[in-house]
Amino acid sequence: MNAPDFNxxxxxxxxxxxxxxxxxxxxxxxxxxxxxxxxxxxFSNPILDTRHDSxxxxxxxxxxxxxxxxxxxxxxxxxxxxxGSMAVYGTVNDLAMSGARPLYLSCGFIIEEGLxxxxxxxxxxxxxxxxxxxxxxxxxxxxxxxxxxxGNGLFINTSGIGVIESSVTIAPRNVQPGDVVxxxxxxxxxxxxxxxxxxxxQFDSAIESDSAPIHxxxxxxxxxxxxxxxxxxxxxxxxxAALNEIAEAAGIKISVEEKSIPVREDIHAACEMLGLDPLxxxxxxxxxxxxxxxxxxxxxKIMRQHPVSVGSIMIGSVSETSTPMVTLKSTIxxxxxxxxxxxxxxxxxx
Amino acid sequence: MNAPDFNxxxxxxxxxxxxxxxxxxxxxxxxxxxxxxxxxxxFSNPILDTRHDSxxxxxxxxxxxxxxxxxxxxxxxxxxxxxGSMAVYGTVNDLAMSGARPLYLSCGFIIEEGLxxxxxxxxxxxxxxxxxxxxxxxxxxxxxxxxxxxGNGLFINTSGIGVIESSVTIAPRNVQPGDVVxxxxxxxxxxxxxxxxxxxxQFDSAIESDSAPIHxxxxxxxxxxxxxxxxxxxxxxxxxAALNEIAEAAGIKISVEEKSIPVREDIHAACEMLGLDPLxxxxxxxxxxxxxxxxxxxxxKIMRQHPVSVGSIMIGSVSETSTPMVTLKSTIxxxxxxxxxxxxxxxxxx
Numbered sequence: 001m002n003a004p005d006f007n008x009x010x011x012x013x014x015x016x017x018x019x020x021x022x023x024x025x026x027x028x029x030x031x032x033x034x035x036x037x038x039x040x041x042x043f044s045n046p047i048l049d050t051r052h053d054s055x056x057x058x059x060x061x062x063x064x065x066x067x068x069x070x071x072x073x074x075x076x077x078x079x080x081x082x083x084g085s086m087a088v089y090g091t092v093n094d095l096a097m098s099g100a101r102p103l104y105l106s107c108g109f110i111i112e113e114g115l116x117x118x119x120x121x122x123x124x125x126x127x128x129x130x131x132x133x134x135x136x137x138x139x140x141x142x143x144x145x146x147x148x149x150x151g152n153g154l155f156i157n158t159s160g161i162g163v164i165e166s167s168v169t170i171a172p173r174n175v176q177p178g179d180v181v182x183x184x185x186x187x188x189x190x191x192x193x194x195x196x197x198x199x200x201x202q203f204d205s206a207i208e209s210d211s212a213p214i215h216x217x218x219x220x221x222x223x224x225x226x227x228x229x230x231x232x233x234x235x236x237x238x239x240x241a242a243l244n245e246i247a248e249a250a251g252i253k254i255s256v257e258e259k260s261i262p263v264r265e266d267i268h269a270a271c272e273m274l275g276l277d278p279l280x281x282x283x284x285x286x287x288x289x290x291x292x293x294x295x296x297x298x299x300x301k302i303m304r305q306h307p308v309s310v311g312s313i314m315i316g317s318v319s320e321t322s323t324p325m326v327t328l329k330s331t332i333x334x335x336x337x338x339x340x341x342x343x344x345x346x347x348x349x350x
Numbered sequence: 351m352n353a354p355d356f357n358x359x360x361x362x363x364x365x366x367x368x369x370x371x372x373x374x375x376x377x378x379x380x381x382x383x384x385x386x387x388x389x390x391x392x393f394s395n396p397i398l399d400t401r402h403d404s405x406x407x408x409x410x411x412x413x414x415x416x417x418x419x420x421x422x423x424x425x426x427x428x429x430x431x432x433x434g435s436m437a438v439y440g441t442v443n444d445l446a447m448s449g450a451r452p453l454y455l456s457c458g459f460i461i462e463e464g465l466x467x468x469x470x471x472x473x474x475x476x477x478x479x480x481x482x483x484x485x486x487x488x489x490x491x492x493x494x495x496x497x498x499x500x501g502n503g504l505f506i507n508t509s510g511i512g513v514i515e516s517s518v519t520i521a522p523r524n525v526q527p528g529d530v531v532x533x534x535x536x537x538x539x540x541x542x543x544x545x546x547x548x549x550x551x552q553f554d555s556a557i558e559s560d561s562a563p564i565h566x567x568x569x570x571x572x573x574x575x576x577x578x579x580x581x582x583x584x585x586x587x588x589x590x591a592a593l594n595e596i597a598e599a600a601g602i603k604i605s606v607e608e609k610s611i612p613v614r615e616d617i618h619a620a621c622e623m624l625g626l627d628p629l630x631x632x633x634x635x636x637x638x639x640x641x642x643x644x645x646x647x648x649x650x651k652i653m654r655q656h657p658v659s660v661g662s663i664m665i666g667s668v669s670e671t672s673t674p675m676v677t678l679k680s681t682i683x684x685x686x687x688x689x690x691x692x693x694x695x696x697x698x699x700x
Contacts, residue, residue: 025698027586027632028691032595051599052521053447053583054415056514061411065404068456068509072494097403106418108507110460142507144422146698149499157458157492159418159509164406171402233403236377245382249401282377341378348375348496 020115025145038121039109039141042128047104047139055139057104063164065100067091070157074348076123079193080209083156084123086284088130088138089213090235090350091160096215097231097287099170099222100162102134108142108157115153123154134213136160166222172249174229175290181254181316182289182299184214184309186262187239191281191346192270199274203266212285217306221289226299230290234283235350237341240326241280242288244340247324254326256316256338279328280341282349290318370465375495388471389459389491392478397454397489405489407454413514415450417441420507424698426473429543430559433506434473436634438480438488439563440585440700441510446565447581447637449520449572450512452484458492458507465503473504484563486510516572522599524579525640531604531666532639532649534564534659536612537589541631541696542620549624553616562635567656571639576649580640584633585700587691590676591630592638594690597674604676606666606688629678630691632699640668 023030040048047055069090076083088105095102107127111120131138193209195201214233221228230250232242239261247254263278271278285308291299296314303312328338373380390398397405419440426433438455445452457477461470481488543559545551564583571578580600582592589611597604613628621628635658641649646664653662678688 022697026691026696027591028630030692031586032690050521052415053444053581054417054450054510054512056413056415056448056450058413059409059411061409063406063408065402065406066454066456066509066511067404067490068458068507069492070458070460070494070507072460072496094403098406100404100406104416106416106509108418108420108458108509110420110422110505140417142419144420144505144698146422146505155460155494155496155505157418157420157507157509159416159456159458159507160404161416161511162404171400231403236381241377340382341376342380346376347372348494 018117020111020113020117020120020145022113022145025143038124042124043138045137047137065095065098065162065164067094068159070155071350072155072348073350075197076154078197078209079206081211082123082126083154084127085130086211087156087158088127089211091158092134092136092213092215093233095160095162096218097233099166099168100164101219102136102160102162102215104139104161105136106140106159107138110144110146110155112153113145113148168222168228170228170231172230172246175246175250175252175318177252177318177320178293179229179290179318180293180296180314181256182312183315184287184303185311186264187283187286188263188267188278188281190284191349192267194349195274207266210283210285212308214285214287214308217303217309220302221299224302226295227292228289232288234286236282238280238282240338241340243326247326251324253319253321254316257329259331260313260315262311262313368467370461370463370467370470370495372463372495375493388474392474393488395487397487415445415448415512415514417444418509420505421700422505422698423700425547426504428547428559429556431561432473432476433504434477435480436561437506437508438477439561441508442484442486442563442565443583445510445512446568447583449516449518450514451569452486452510452512452565454489454511455486456490456509457488460494460496460505462503463495463498518572518578520578520581522580522596525596525600525602525668527602527668527670528643529579529640529668530643530646530664531606532662533665534637534653535661536614537633537636538613538617538628538631540634541699542617544699545624557616560633560635562658564635564637564658567653567659570652571649574652576645577642578639582638584636586632588630588632590688591690593676597676601674603669603671604666607679609681610663610665612661612663
């Protein structure tokens with residue numbers, strides 16, 4: 001962040017500009033005005049407010065986690081969220097998947113010229129609310145404006161820092177035969193919420209994205225001493241991609257049962273209409289946890305105490321194999337390979 | 351980063367895809383192939399190679415700095431660099447401006463469908479070389495692909511973490527009457543290198559961007575015990591924006607002398623042709639340092655030992671004022687206010 005002064009003279013209120021101009025990204029007075037009046041006001045905290053080239057903070061000695069994600073979801077507003085809240089939750093969730101307590105976020109905005117200022121403000125204020133909900137601070141940022149195209153209006157990068165307070169190592173390679181697979185709720189809603197808007201589909205009730213932070217149940221599992229072997233959020237590529245990656249990394253076989261995997265009726269119907277497999281569809285508030293079977297019951301009990309994982313359930317188990325694979329036992333009893341999604345099903349879903 | 355397995359099966363070499371497809375951002379097999387065969391190979395290091403949702407590293411107790419920047423420069427290749435090397439140096443430089451030793455970077459790629467794979471590879475390999483030059487590691491990343499437009503081909507976000515090893519506080523508010531202003535070399539080359547391509551200008555010799563890492567002279571100034579009050583890199587908005595921001599933040603007057611400010615003849619000529627002020631033009635390897643006048647001579651001596659700041663020179667001084675301002679004494683002896691650039695001079699310069 002190239003640091004403008006918090007008290008810089010801002011002769012015109014942002015409201016005089018109904019849309020974002022190229023000059024808002026030029027590094028001059030309009031950039032400073034935008035930073036002070038929109039980002040600075042929404043995200044204000046002692047670290048951000050120093051307006052340095054870098055944000056500064058103190059840490060105790062130990063393990064930190066760092067992650068980054070760029071969000072290009074199209075459209076930028078959808079049922080159950082928007083690109084801003086999603087950018088905060090998504091990066092918080094990536095930190096949580098390493099067992100880290102999320103602390104600080106950076107955010108980089110790439111804005112398309114002509115984006116309504118009101119849309120930008122609405123997104124920024126949802127980021128503020130999302131950050132408060134997750135108890136993280138947005139401590140540094142950057143703003144660029146690019147030429148008007150047929151594009152999205154806005155891309156957001158969020159990078160995050162968290163602290164790993166336990167000595168547990170949570171990693172795909174730690175998954176072992178005898179582990180069970182837990183998932184924290186129904187699948188496919190985020191992807192289908194986006195597709196429903198894009199394809200103009202009408203349903204009896206709106207499909208809401210599951211976009212939500214999942215760090216709280218994870219931190220509580222760790223605090224309770226559950227021996228978590230691996231965690232993975234079920235974003236692009238859905239459950240199928242996540243399980244295949246883990247099977248490869250650990251050199252094991254994962255067997256899941258279709259009848260245990262929670263997918264809502266309307267999501268099933270929408271997927272069928274579009275020729276999609278709900279197990280390939282992206283989620284933004286769902287994760288799998290691999291734990292030893294002896295811990296399954298207690299882990300599910302803990303997860304179900306949190307609204308975001310009230311629908312937690314065991315969907316499968318891990319066994320030895322000479323060839324890593326994921327199998328799915330269908331509702332009619334047949335078993336098939338659950339493959340990695342190969343091509344592009346759902347572009348710009350996150 | 352949604353972590354694909356390092357050993358995931360990649361049935362087709364990346365070279366079978368001459369251009370980036372939407373599917374390279376879909377989270378399926380093509381995404382993993384791109385990550386393994388391009389990013390994973392170029393950036394390989396023990397932290398990245400674990401392919402976690404987050405990167406993990408250990409730190410001693412103390413002060414860290416974090417920064418983020420998105421790069422949207424157009425065109426993506428230019429004389430003296432490209433968007434990739436610039437993204438590494440720019441974030442390294444932002445960390446250095448807080449007196450931090452740069453350690454780790456994340457990088458988020460937003461690729462336009464249709465970008466030649468060779469261009470992407472060339473950029474990724476310059477990022478690798480730039481990271482080596484700065485002794486930083488790229489430890490986590492993210493890849494998205496967006497629809498083809500008339501755009502840039504590629505946006506890159508780099509976020510960075512550095513460690514602040516001294517107890518010095520380097521900040522605009524610390525600038526004091528009696529300080530002098532040092533700059534590490536000639537101004538305006540990055541902006542004019544980009545504009546020359548865009549406007550199709552021909553010069554006797556190519557204008558090369560000054561894009562370069564500036565952390566080494568900074569860390570050496572700190573190690574030598576120079577009492578640095580403030581550092582600022584002269585990117586968007588150039589020298590004029592940087593000095594105005596600092597004058598406002600510190601509530602002081604900064605007086606600079608035009609005849610001391612190094613600007614090459616060809617840059618002057620190019621600026622005149624395009625109606626630009628070289629003091630408003632972006633640089634990517636230039637910074638100002640505010641130090642007490644008693645330290646000026648030693649500071650310049652240290653700075654001049656590094657190739658990136660061999661042309662270091664004193665350009666002005668700081669005095670008390672009731673109204674913060676920046677004044678420029680011109681070569682003919684007249685003094686005028688050097689104002690903050692107001693509008694958009696040079697869109698997408700970084």
